[in-house]
Amino acid sequence: MKKKVLIGLSGGVDSSVAALLLLKAGYDVEGVFMRNWDSAANMDFKGNPTLYDEICEQERDYQDAKMVADKLGIVLHRVDFIHEYWDRVFSYFIDEYNKNRTPNPDVLCNNEIKFKAFVDYAQKFNPDYIAMGHYANIDHSGEYPRLLRAYDKNKDQTYFLSQLKTEQLKNVLFPIGHLTKSEVRKLAKKADLIT
Template sequence: MKKRVVVGLSGGVDSSVAAALLKEQGYDVIGLFMRNWDSTTNNDILGNPTIDDDICPQEIDYQDAEKVANKLGVPIFRVDFIKEYWDNVFTYFLDEYKKGRTPNPDILCNKYIKFDAFIEHAKQFNPDYIAMGHYARVEHGDHPKLLRGIDNNKDQTYFLSQLTEKQLSHTLFPVGELTKQEVRDIAHKYDLATKDKKDSTGICFIGERDFNRFLANYLPSQSGNMITEDGDVLNTHQGLMYYTIGQRKGLGIGGSNQYDNKPWFVIGKNLETNDLIIGQGFHHPVLYSDSCIVEDVNLINLKRFEGPLYCTAKFRYRQQDHPVTIEFNDDDTLQVTFEQDIRAITPGQAAVFYDGEVCLGGGFIKAAYKNGQKRQY
């Protein structure tokens, strides 16, 4: 009897090829398209009107997913996770920006939607596995391990770092063993409707919209001063939530007689005074930290350990691995010490840990430090 797998068909080339490969391998494949954001109206989930007329291209994505399913001869179903997405992802997204932090909602989307709500919905089909088009691998066994994708440039374990062993035990990542070019080649081999479709970028609920304009629909912005470390006011900002540590673009500061023409960067935020702190030079010393605290820790196939653990870490997607030492604090946060100072460690972003090819899990950056002093990020 064929094993059954429910595939998350997103309307992109990666999930399309995942379904094709599983079908080729003899699985009984069912496609499931997730609708996570209400893109049919200009209202949010609470019925509040927004000021932006653009919508996410979800309807086009569903049509593409349907074409792929029909081509492969697999049934496809559509499910709405709009409320779940709002409750577990978008509310978090807004709350983080209220705190002046820079969130990563894709990680929460994987944790609560694609590998939680999706799995619960898929149970009605009695599957042996669920599958997604992520560039990652799972080593199944008594204690499943999450491994990096073969294509280092596309590896997505950073976004999967909050998954649990239980979630991984029933998950397949068919394209994890392939490069992006090999995925494209297979899509052409099967003549799939998505074979030349451009990869999606950004967050679905923002899409191609102007980010600041979108965010203003939900959070009132409060302008303030853009100041140097010495307190000189050089410009005004539109709201601290619109800026991230290490940012250069959008500051609107030109040269002046008082300062040379080195570029300016965001080097800190003062939430109490609503000041955005800026400094000159990509390698401004205030941008560098030697340690950080990580909260909401999720470890995969690794129990709470005693003493220091040496591994590598990524603090942004596609960032190079940095050698670090991690150790649990009494409050279950992680103390992460860097072998060398690292630039722009940003509260709200994910810290993800690795032992070679194995992703050990991760958490979210609470604060960054230099010589024991908390950075004003």
């Protein structure tokens, strides 16, 4: 029986190629599109020339993810983490900023959304693993998983994953961690994944 993987699928090239590589490795793959921000609800008008377009940016991202999922022949689930993002990431960022501190929202988003809220959501599908299109590696050979730098030092994202606990990394895969960005783009082009 194939091992099941739920992958965060944004519709971008990195998560698209990560899903492709998982399929090629023989996994049963399903995608999950996470919606973490609502421009209209958050009054995000200034500096957003596409806000008044017929299709909002988040919907465009979802359509990209759906095209990738359809091309790969995988199921795509859609989940809103708007409230979780606001409560756990954005509000905290604003509070800290008002105290003259500058936390990194990407670090918070990975810890609170992609590797907490997403993992909690994923459990109802009983996956063996979750995966993301991050440029990072995990060594699962020892007693505990170890987060390792990506092969592409210019795209390495381990800093943004630095707050994850060992338990959060236990069943995680980063399929593109051994590739450079240019290699990822070449794989996407070869597979006709236009993202």
